Amino acid sequence: MMPITIRDVAKKAGVAPSTVSRVVADSSSISGKTKEKVRKVMDELNYFPNANAQRLAGSRSKTLGLVLPSASDAFYQNPFFPTVLRGINYAMSQNDYSILLSSGQTNHQRLKHIQKIVRGKQVEGLIFLYATKDDPLLAFAQESAIPSVVVGSPGDAKVHLVDNDNEELGRIATEHLIKKGCEKIAYIGGDMDQFFILDRLKGYKQALVANSLPFQEHFIHNDFSFLALDGYHLAQNTLKFAQYDGLVIADELVAEGIQKALTEEKNTQIKTMSFKAYEHPLYRPLTEEFYINLNSHLLGNRAVEILFDALADKEASKQRYIHEYISADIVPVRED
Amino acid sequence: MMPITIRDVAKKAGVAPSTVSRVVADSSSISGKTKEKVRKVMDELNYFPNANAQRLAGSRSKTLGLVLPSASDAFYQNPFFPTVLRGINYAMSQNDYSILLSSGQTNHQRLKHIQKIVRGKQVEGLIFLYATKDDPLLAFAQESAIPSVVVGSPGDAKVHLVDNDNEELGRIATEHLIKKGCEKIAYIGGDMDQFFILDRLKGYKQALVANSLPFQEHFIHNDFSFLALDGYHLAQNTLKFAQYDGLVIADELVAEGIQKALTEEKNTQIKTMSFKAYEHPLYRPLTEEFYINLNSHLLGNRAVEILFDALADKEASKQRYIHEYISADIVPVRED
DNA sequence: ACTTTTTGTGCAACCGCTTTCTTTATTTTC
DNA sequence: GAAAATAAAGAAAGCGGTTGCACAAAAAGT
Numbered sequence: 001m002m003p004i005t006i007r008d009v010a011k012k013a014g015v016a017p018s019t020v021s022r023v024v025a026d027s028s029s030i031s032g033k034t035k036e037k038v039r040k041v042m043d044e045l046n047y048f049p050n051a052n053a054q055r056l057a058g059s060r061s062k063t064l065g066l067v068l069p070s071a072s073d074a075f076y077q078n079p080f081f082p083t084v085l086r087g088i089n090y091a092m093s094q095n096d097y098s099i100l101l102s103s104g105q106t107n108h109q110r111l112k113h114i115q116k117i118v119r120g121k122q123v124e125g126l127i128f129l130y131a132t133k134d135d136p137l138l139a140f141a142q143e144s145a146i147p148s149v150v151v152g153s154p155g156d157a158k159v160h161l162v163d164n165d166n167e168e169l170g171r172i173a174t175e176h177l178i179k180k181g182c183e184k185i186a187y188i189g190g191d192m193d194q195f196f197i198l199d200r201l202k203g204y205k206q207a208l209v210a211n212s213l214p215f216q217e218h219f220i221h222n223d224f225s226f227l228a229l230d231g232y233h234l235a236q237n238t239l240k241f242a243q244y245d246g247l248v249i250a251d252e253l254v255a256e257g258i259q260k261a262l263t264e265e266k267n268t269q270i271k272t273m274s275f276k277a278y279e280h281p282l283y284r285p286l287t288e289e290f291y292i293n294l295n296s297h298l299l300g301n302r303a304v305e306i307l308f309d310a311l312a313d314k315e316a317s318k319q320r321y322i323h324e325y326i327s328a329d330i331v332p333v334r335e336d
Numbered sequence: 337m338m339p340i341t342i343r344d345v346a347k348k349a350g351v352a353p354s355t356v357s358r359v360v361a362d363s364s365s366i367s368g369k370t371k372e373k374v375r376k377v378m379d380e381l382n383y384f385p386n387a388n389a390q391r392l393a394g395s396r397s398k399t400l401g402l403v404l405p406s407a408s409d410a411f412y413q414n415p416f417f418p419t420v421l422r423g424i425n426y427a428m429s430q431n432d433y434s435i436l437l438s439s440g441q442t443n444h445q446r447l448k449h450i451q452k453i454v455r456g457k458q459v460e461g462l463i464f465l466y467a468t469k470d471d472p473l474l475a476f477a478q479e480s481a482i483p484s485v486v487v488g489s490p491g492d493a494k495v496h497l498v499d500n501d502n503e504e505l506g507r508i509a510t511e512h513l514i515k516k517g518c519e520k521i522a523y524i525g526g527d528m529d530q531f532f533i534l535d536r537l538k539g540y541k542q543a544l545v546a547n548s549l550p551f552q553e554h555f556i557h558n559d560f561s562f563l564a565l566d567g568y569h570l571a572q573n574t575l576k577f578a579q580y581d582g583l584v585i586a587d588e589l590v591a592e593g594i595q596k597a598l599t600e601e602k603n604t605q606i607k608t609m610s611f612k613a614y615e616h617p618l619y620r621p622l623t624e625e626f627y628i629n630l631n632s633h634l635l636g637n638r639a640v641e642i643l644f645d646a647l648a649d650k651e652a653s654k655q656r657y658i659h660e661y662i663s664a665d666i667v668p669v670r671e672d
Numbered sequence: 673a674c675t676t677t678t679t680g681t682g683c684a685a686c687c688g689c690t691t692t693c694t695t696t697a698t699t700t701t702c
Numbered sequence: 703g704a705a706a707a708t709a710a711a712g713a714a715a716g717c718g719g720t721t722g723c724a725c726a727a728a729a730a731g732t
Contacts, residue, residue, distance in 0.1 A: 003457075005688055016712045021690060031710060051456035052391040053688035056717050061388065063436075068425070076422045082412040089404070092439045098453065100399075101435040103428045117434065119384035121339075263600070341718055352682045357720060367680060389718035392687050 004047045013041040024049055055121065064092075064307060065123035067102045067114060067137060069130040078253050080296050083277040084129060084151060087300025095308065102137075111136055118146050125307040127151065131161075132193050147310040149303045149322075153195045158321055160310060162302045164294050165325040166196045170203025171210075173248050173273040173292055176330065178211050180289075182246030182271055185213070188258065189222040190251045197222075200250045200275075219244075233257070247272045279331060293331045302326060340383045349377040360385055391457065400428075400643060401459035403438045403450060403473060405466040414589050416632050419613040420465060420487060423636025431644065438473075447472055454482050461643040463487065467497075468529050483646040485639045485658075489531045494657055496646060498638045500630050501661040502532045506539025507546075509584050509609040509628055512666065514547050516625075518582030518607055521549070524594065525558040526587045533558075536586045536611075555580075569593070583608045615667060629667045638662060 006024075010017040015038060022030045023038040041047075055061045066088070069075050092099060100123055104110035114137050117123050126141050131152030141148040142158055149160040177185055187204045189197045201220065208215045247270055249255040255274035262270060271289075277296035306322055342360075346353040351374060358366045359374040377383075391397045402424070405411050428435060436459055440446035450473050453459050462477050467488030477484040478494055485496040513521050523540045525533045537556065544551045583606055585591040591610035598606060607625075613632035642658055 003688090007688080017689080018691075018713080019711055021688095022711090025690085029710065034710080048452065048455035050392070050688050051453070051458045052388050052397070053717090054456075054690080055388040056386070056392050056719080057688075057690040059690090059717075066437075076418040077415070079413070082418055086412045089437070089439050090441065093441045093445055096449075096452075098449070098458070099437040099439065101402075101425070101437060103425050103435065105426065105429045109429055113432075113434070116384065116432075117387070120387035120390075122387045122434070339718090342720095343718080353719080354683080354721075355681060358681090361720085365680065370680075386718050389687090390720080392689085393718075393720040395687075395720090 003050070004045050006047075006049065009038065009041050009045055009047050012045065013038045059121065061122055061124055062096060063098045063100050063123045064304070065100050065102055065114065065117055065126045067110075067126055067128045067130075069132075070105060070107060070110065074253065075130070078251075079277040080252065080294075081129065083296040084300040084303075087297030088127065088304055089300075090297070091301045091304035107136060111140060115140060118144055124311055125149070127303050127307065128154075128159075131163075131195050133195075147307055149306045149310075151299050151303050153199070153323075160306050160322045160324075162299055162306060162322075162324045162326060163196070164299070164328050166199035167203040167206075169275065169292055169294075169328055170200030170248065170250075171207045172203070172330065173200070173275070174204045174207035175211070176290060177246035177248065177271055177273055178207065178213065180246075180271055183213060184244050185219065185246035185248060186244045187220045188247055188249040188251075188254060189220060190254055192222055197250050200248070204248050233261075244270055246270065249274045252276055275328075290330050292328050294328045295326055298326045339386070340381050342383075342385065345374065345377050345381055345383050348381065349374045395457065397458055397460055398432060399434045399436050399459045400640070401436050401438055401450065401453055401462045403446075403462055403464045403466075405468075406441060406443060406446060410589065411466070414587075415613040416588065416630075417465065419632040420636040420639075423633030423638075424463065424640055425636075426633070427637045427640035443472060447476060451476060454480055460647055461485075463639050463643065464495075467499075467531050469531075483643055485642045485646075487635050487639050489535065489659075496642050496658045496660075498635050498642060498658075498660045498662060499532070500635070500664050502535035503539040503542075505611065505628055505630075505664055506536030506584065506586075507543045508539070508666065509536070509611070510540045510543035511547070512626060513582035513584065513607055513609055514543060514549065516582075516607055519549060520580050521555070521582035521584060522580045523556045524583055524585040524587075524590060525556060526590055528558055533586050536584070540584050569597075580606055582606065585610045588612055611664075626666050626668050628664050630664045631662055634662045 006017045006020045010020045013020065015034065019030060019034065020038055020042075023035050023042075026035075051062075066085075068081075075081055088099065100117060102110060102114050102117070104113045114126075118126070118141070123146075125147040126149075128135075128138060128141075128148065128150040129152075131150050131154040133154070135154060138148070138150065138154055138159065147160075149162060151162055153161055153163045153166075174185060185204075185208070187201055189201060191197060205215055247258065249258055249272055252275060255272065255276075259272060259274070262272070273291065275292045275294055277294055279293050302324060306324070309322075342353045342356045346356045349356065351370065355366060355370065356374055356378075359371050359378075362371075387398075402421075404417075411417055424435065436453060438446060438450050438453070440449045450462075454462070454477070460483070462482055462484040464471075464474060464477075464484065464486040465488075467486050474484070474486065474495065483496075485498060487498055489497055489499045489502070510521060521540075521544070523537055525537060527533060541551055583594065585594055585608055588611060591608065591612075595608060595610070598608070609627065611628045611630055613630055615629050638660060642660070645658075
């Protein structure tokens with residue numbers, strides 16, 4: 001059974017195919033009368049334009065690519081991911097673009113796939129949901145000059161990017177603990193290839209210096225991956241022997257693990273500050289009165305918006321790369 | 337700058353465009369010698385086929401649509417979602433299909449979008465990541481006869497579906513508590529439009545009956561939404577006054593909230609059983625020794641596989657609808 | 673050695689829409 | 703009321719592939 005084409009509509013409406021095409025595009029050079037007539041027929045025939053034909057002829061795919069990191073447990077478990085995605089989805093529903101997911105297990109697979117969808121004209125722009133050093137996919141995006149925005153800060157890449165100001169947040173978090181009277185504060189990091197870990201660390205150091213507290217290399221803990229369980233074990237094994245009175249925990253999952261361990265042993269000596277993708281006041285460790293709400297959904301929101309701006313006037317956007325910080329706020333753990 | 341087309345490759349390789357096309361498709365009617373020659377030129381020219389042209393001519397989009405529920409917090413917060421997605425992504429990387437996300441805030445927007453991508457021939461199949469009663473999107477999928485698989489059980493819909501056997505799991509969970517000596521067991525449900533909540537409830541009832549425990553209507557708690565915080569409040573306000581000695585908690589987020597509350601007040605009287613999307617042994621409430629690991633990533637895996645089978649021989653798959661249960665297992669909370 | 677298959681390529685129509693260029697109809701202007 | 707200007711719709715040439723069919727060359731059969 002043949003699908004209904006633009007010609008079927010044209011014939012039944014008594015106009016030319018080109019006219020129907022213009023009606024679909026809501027072109028201003030078609031009279032209201034004609035539009036109405038054609039639209040009626042489109043409804044009757046239940047016509048939907050073939051997107052592939054539209055794209056081939058019009059060369060706009062109305063689709064954005066979403067680049068995920070190699071499927072790692074840590075990424076998928078982290079609330080950051082669904083939260084940003086929610087923001088993206090929200091922004092997308094304001095326009096009629098679609099999202100295409102990149103896939104692939106290995107880096108090589110992922111590069112192949114992204115090449116295919118970019119060079120194959122399936123997507124008009126790319127959103128990277130992670131930022132690591134020397135990422136081959138990002139390199140490809142730059143050389144192929146497709147509008148791209150990175151959620152996070154991949155060094156000095158020549159792309160748009162949107163992120164929290166992690167250096168400042170690291171500072172704020174640390175200073176908050178200092179104000180609360182902490183004097184021996186550890187920094188719990190994680191994967192040192194992730195820029196936000198490094199940036200928050202910078203802020204942490206600044207805060208110590210600014211408050212004349214000694215900075216010591218062994219206050220920094222990075223020897224574990226990004227899973228909550230690692231945080232839990234870290235808290236059980238390492239931290240409690242180190243006599244810390246404060247912890248700045250850069251990763252959300254790790255923070256959950258640590259805070260759980262501390263709560264279980266009713267440890268209220270060690271205060272913590274952590275960063276959460278969004279507000280979820282459930283997680284109310286004994287050890288934390290405030291946390292930093294990163295508003296990660298806004299990252300997704302802005303990423304889409306920036307891409308649209310870039311798409312709207314490619315030339316202008318090539319001139320300069322937008323580096324935008326989304327504001328985060330310190331939020332009390334309990335509302336009362 | 338014109339992109340490189342199949343004709344450019346053909347000319348440089350000294351063959352016809354149709355031959356190049358066949359080389360791209362790795363057709364068996366092209367000799368090895370010619371393939372090699374053409375591939376070399378494709379590399380030199382850095383040729384990538386235009387996906388839109390391929391689809392228009394070949395009418396296969398090599399893309400699957402992923403249908404999400406209306407963006408609700410609860411869904412995006414629930415570990416189920418990223419876990420299934422991980423499974424899907426994994427299965428996708430085994431073939432060269434892509435995933436297109438459905439979007440839209442309102443039901444109407446979502447229906448419009450899905451109609452556009454299905455009728456517009458952007459996707460060959462659909463994966464539903466939720467199952468609710470009388471879903472208009474699912475109705476559309478059925479009437480348009482696009483191969484679809486639902487993760488979850490939408491009543492008696494004529495589509496493929498893959499799910500855990502929630503009725504049995506409800507029974508197993510409840511019986512586990514009974515074996516541990518519980519006699520007054522509550523069922524904590526949630527959104528009664530979700531089939532898995534109802535199915536697990538059925539199993540719960542069966543277990544009570546089978547063990548001659550009285551079933552009482554007010555043992556069932558459904559008066560709240562799906563957020564962890566709700567579980568937390570429920571535990572603080574309602575449950576502790578009800579003298580339960582066991583809880584079967586149908587939703588993972590709610591379970592977290594409840595278990596957190598119980599842990600905080602060191603309540604070890606109330607044993608709980610909950611269902612988790614995957615293994616994450618961090619969450620170790622005092623009140624739970626075992627949980628049910630749903631292996632949700634396998635749902636994603638199988639959903640993709642089923643869709644591919646359906647795509648491979650459309651006729652055969654229309655005959656019968658695959659209803660497949662993914663096995664879940666009871667897992668001890670701690671490994672030791 | 674000559675017909676019959678088999679194999680490997682090319683030709684050309686077509687997929688369904690967009691868009692430039694023209695033509696025709698309708699106003700506006702003097 | 704004729705000429706010029708403007709608005710509305712059509713004709714046709716792509717967009718970049720795929721694929722049924724024709725055809726030549728090579729392999730096989732007698």
